[in-house]
Amino acid sequence: MVHIKKNLTLMIFWAIMFGFVTEQIAPRYGVPYLFLSPEYFDRINFLSYFIVGFACGGFIMAFNISSYIMNGYRFPFIATLYNPFFKYCTNNSVIPALFIVTYIYNIFRFQLSEQVFSTFQIIILISGLIAGIVSFIILSISYFFTINKDIYKMFGVRGQDTTKETLRPNRQRIEWKNLNLIKESRDWYVETYWTMPFVNKLVRPVRHYKKEMLRNVFKQNHRNAFIFVLFAAITLFVLSFFQNVPFFIIPAGASIFLLFTMFLMLSSALYVWIRGWASLLLITIFLIVNSLYKLDVFSNYNKAYGLNYGIEKAPFTNEALNKMSCDSVCDQSDVKYAIEILNRWRLKNISEKSAKPKLVLVNTTGGGLRASLWTFYSLQYADSITGGELLKHTQLITGSSGGMIGAAYLRELYWQHQSGKIDNMYLPEYKNNMGKDILNPIAFSLAVNDFFFPLQKVEKGYYKYNKDRAYAFEWRLNQNTDGILDKRLHDYKQAESEAIIPMMIFSPTVANDGRKMLISAQPISYLTQNSYTKNLNIQPIYDAIDFGRLFEKQGAQNVHFTSVLRMSATFPYISPIVSLPSEPRIEVLDAGMRDNFGLETSLKYMYALRNWITSNTSGVVIIQIRDKKKESPIDENPTRNILQNVLLPLGLLYSNLFNIQDFNQDQLLQYASLWFDQKVDIINFEMKRNQKENISLSWHLTNREKRQVLGSIDLPENQEAFKKLKELLK
Numbered sequence: 001m002v003h004i005k006k007n008l009t010l011m012i013f014w015a016i017m018f019g020f021v022t023e024q025i026a027p028r029y030g031v032p033y034l035f036l037s038p039e040y041f042d043r044i045n046f047l048s049y050f051i052v053g054f055a056c057g058g059f060i061m062a063f064n065i066s067s068y069i070m071n072g073y074r075f076p077f078i079a080t081l082y083n084p085f086f087k088y089c090t091n092n093s094v095i096p097a098l099f100i101v102t103y104i105y106n107i108f109r110f111q112l113s114e115q116v117f118s119t120f121q122i123i124i125l126i127s128g129l130i131a132g133i134v135s136f137i138i139l140s141i142s143y144f145f146t147i148n149k150d151i152y153k154m155f156g157v158r159g160q161d162t163t164k165e166t167l168r169p170n171r172q173r174i175e176w177k178n179l180n181l182i183k184e185s186r187d188w189y190v191e192t193y194w195t196m197p198f199v200n201k202l203v204r205p206v207r208h209y210k211k212e213m214l215r216n217v218f219k220q221n222h223r224n225a226f227i228f229v230l231f232a233a234i235t236l237f238v239l240s241f242f243q244n245v246p247f248f249i250i251p252a253g254a255s256i257f258l259l260f261t262m263f264l265m266l267s268s269a270l271y272v273w274i275r276g277w278a279s280l281l282l283i284t285i286f287l288i289v290n291s292l293y294k295l296d297v298f299s300n301y302n303k304a305y306g307l308n309y310g311i312e313k314a315p316f317t318n319e320a321l322n323k324m325s326c327d328s329v330c331d332q333s334d335v336k337y338a339i340e341i342l343n344r345w346r347l348k349n350i351s352e353k354s355a356k357p358k359l360v361l362v363n364t365t366g367g368g369l370r371a372s373l374w375t376f377y378s379l380q381y382a383d384s385i386t387g388g389e390l391l392k393h394t395q396l397i398t399g400s401s402g403g404m405i406g407a408a409y410l411r412e413l414y415w416q417h418q419s420g421k422i423d424n425m426y427l428p429e430y431k432n433n434m435g436k437d438i439l440n441p442i443a444f445s446l447a448v449n450d451f452f453f454p455l456q457k458v459e460k461g462y463y464k465y466n467k468d469r470a471y472a473f474e475w476r477l478n479q480n481t482d483g484i485l486d487k488r489l490h491d492y493k494q495a496e497s498e499a500i501i502p503m504m505i506f507s508p509t510v511a512n513d514g515r516k517m518l519i520s521a522q523p524i525s526y527l528t529q530n531s532y533t534k535n536l537n538i539q540p541i542y543d544a545i546d547f548g549r550l551f552e553k554q555g556a557q558n559v560h561f562t563s564v565l566r567m568s569a570t571f572p573y574i575s576p577i578v579s580l581p582s583e584p585r586i587e588v589l590d591a592g593m594r595d596n597f598g599l600e601t602s603l604k605y606m607y608a609l610r611n612w613i614t615s616n617t618s619g620v621v622i623i624q625i626r627d628k629k630k631e632s633p634i635d636e637n638p639t640r641n642i643l644q645n646v647l648l649p650l651g652l653l654y655s656n657l658f659n660i661q662d663f664n665q666d667q668l669l670q671y672a673s674l675w676f677d678q679k680v681d682i683i684n685f686e687m688k689r690n691q692k693e694n695i696s697l698s699w700h701l702t703n704r705e706k707r708q709v710l711g712s713i714d715l716p717e718n719q720e721a722f723k724k725l726k727e728l729l730k
Contacts, residue, residue: 003067003095009267010066013260014095017059020256021103023110030696030705031256035103036110037702038251039437044116044703046128049107051250053132055257056103058232060096060133061140062264064089065229075190077203085144091194100133114704143228229265236262240449241456243441243467244475252443252700259447301585302470302576304567305460306488306559307551313583314550316512324549325528325542334523337497339612341522344499345395346616356618358728360394361602362502366401366592367627368571369438370687370695373709375399375406375625376434378685381713382623382722383414384426389729393621394502396605398598400591401569403625404506405477406434408565412484415501435706436480438699441472442574450576460560470576473699474562489564490557493521505601508567508588510545511577516595517588519547519564521557526608527601554581574699596658597624599665603672610676619679621728628689630662681728683721688712 004011019025023032040048068088078084104126111122192200236258242248250258303309324330349357364375383390391414397407413425446469449456456467465471478486495501505527506519518527528544548556567578570589580586595601602622606613613620672680688708689695695705712718 002071007067007070010063010264013063013264014099017260018099018102021099021106023106028694028697030698030700030702033110033696033698033702033705034251034253034256034439034443034700036107037114038253039440039700040249040251041246042436044125046124048251049125049128050132050135052254052257053129053134054136055132055250055254055261056100056129057133057136057140059257059261059264061089061137062229062232062261063096064092066264066267067092077190077193081195083144086141087193087195089141090196090198100130104129114702116703140228232261232265236448240445243445243449243456243472246479249441249444249476252437252439255440255443255447262447301579302468303465304559304563304578304580305465305474306463306555306563307581308463308555308558309581310463311554311581313581313585314554316550316582316584316586321542321545324525324546327525330523330525330549331529334525335608337523338526338609341497341499341503342395342609342612342616344497348499349393353730354618356616358393358619358621359613359617360390360621360623360729361605362394362397362399362407362623362625363597363599363602364397364399364403364407364625365627366399366403366569366590366596368402368697369435369699369701370689370697370705370709371402371625371627372406372409373431373435373701373706374627374685374687374712375403376410377406377431377710378625378713378718379407379410380426380431382685382725383410385722386726386729390725391502393729395499396602397502397504398507398595398601399625400507400596400598401571403627404504404568404591405565408485408504408561409434409481411501411504412481415495416484418500431710433480433482435701435709437701438473438476438480439574440700441476442469442699445469445472461558468576469574470566470578473566473575474560477562477565485562485565487561488557489519489521489559489561491521491561493557496521505598505605506564506568507544507591507595507598507601508570508578509591509593511587511589512584514594515542516544516591516601517547517567517580517586518544518601519559519567523548525549527604529608550582551580571697592658596661597626597665599624600668603668606672606676614677617678619681620676621681621683621725623725624682624684626684626686627695629686630684681724683725683728685718685721686712686715688715 016025020032021035023036025031035052037044038048038052040051068085072078072084072088075088078088081087107126107129108122111117111125112119117125190203192202195201239248345359346357351357362379365371367374379390391411397404397411399407409430410425413422413430416422417425450468457464458467458471492501492504496503503520503522505524507516508519509515510517518524523546525546528542528546550556563578566575567588568591569575570578572589577587577589580588591598599622606620669680669682687695688711693708695701695708701709
């Protein structure tokens, strides 16, 4: 109760942690699962829980240290006890103990629902958590036992807890009344305290001790606590130099504990230095740093690897964009080049039965690792049951975020199979790779590096970049996929132009004004056009930018392919917004903000090449890979509390963002029938996901979530879609 009254900031941290482990905070993004089912080296075992427990122990001790520094002086009698800090921790253990019990209960409940481990195995996992917590607490207490001095060691004065007298029934009130204790206004009223092993003892008077003696005990305890905090901070700093060493990539849950521990330690360290001025100093530091960021003093903007940021910046103005978009000569040249690619594609797909093959366009959803795994597996499965005809007929892949990562991995495997580098692209190990965790190194970098100023640099070709969570994302993606995506954009140019593999067009959203940044290994200026029409008197605006043309001098084709994937999948806060070398600076984020499936890009592609497609194909098949059903159930009787009503406008905008896109894009498909003379078949591959069986929007999936994603392949509607696809590609 005292903490709630006097130290609300500390309680906010605990409230968040309770919310995480009870799945009340951020379940949609899978944050609770990082604590309930942590992975280390892609395994859930005793060690993974031990590491999380060790970090949890660090958080508990940081809470105790912060609380002791802020509140210890309010209990002057503590200075007269043997090992005062340990006594304080014992009496401050109610909240941590309640958290540990709640945490253990929820781990047990969650793992039972996962149906992966037996009851005995779950107990072993929980014992790992407990062992980690106890290990850190023992190490910490041992330090304070060794270095802290009580009033006896400092001044040779006998402490009050050396007596063996404990509290007896019915004596508490009488004895307390007889205590002639003079209280200062800042002291808190206390009658009894716990001492190990949780024996209740009476608080005795401290008036016969000199105040200076008590103050000195607290001061040296605070100094030792500060040394402990400083050592922990140095440890975090040292850990930041091992971001790409797998041994040090701890579970994401442990990284979150580390992050919260850092905040607690920072606040307590400031309190040691300046006491009541700590809050004002933190606000002042934030305002100063914020101003310096605006002035580009730190130059801490995230960059796309491979681009040259050291030369003259590309112009990002309406005049420059209009000039590029109105370049009819370039437009016609790029259309001619695209037709040459389509001619090669047609030669590859014509058969004795038909000289006009079906043209397949794949549109895939965003949605983190669930979208990556579902896109990869559904396309892999569909290609296998069609005898390899799906990817052979596919000319274009568009979409956003995780879905494009899954599609890119499958396309690379398809190319490796075409080149004879691998024999079988349908092996289960590939889909297992796509389901591996990416979040652990991101969270680790966030905890030990990104909240400070990133001091480390990484060399990529001729240039150096900050080694931050963006680097961690690309590094882990390459680790998970055995490095086969570690290429430059131009490495795909020839294979795409020869129709050996499908084209991929990425469309991250420009944060500056909401345009799309279209990224491809091929020239695609025809996708950025809004052509004038005779019957429409309007000055068109251009909603898309050709990345290759705008950043040609800055080495657009030299950009790392994993950076392109990252730009398309830049989920706010998890991955930093990417800055591009333009003036003014362009910042891009997740493609799903504008076009979650890439359908707009596909329709523009069809429109620009409609004459060739009509004459040389028997129609278009658009495969839409969805991470949920297209039609969402309607909430008949929505109930909201006051806070939800206040946040309703913003909440509706975000929660319905993709529904709004679906409505608009269905209209675009309807209107396409007015200008496209061939038949268009829409086939949906839908993941099984609803409110009761939700799959988190995260770069980490639990075993249950992976089973649910992979099990979606057997849904009747999906099996019907695969059957229809086979018939269309015969």
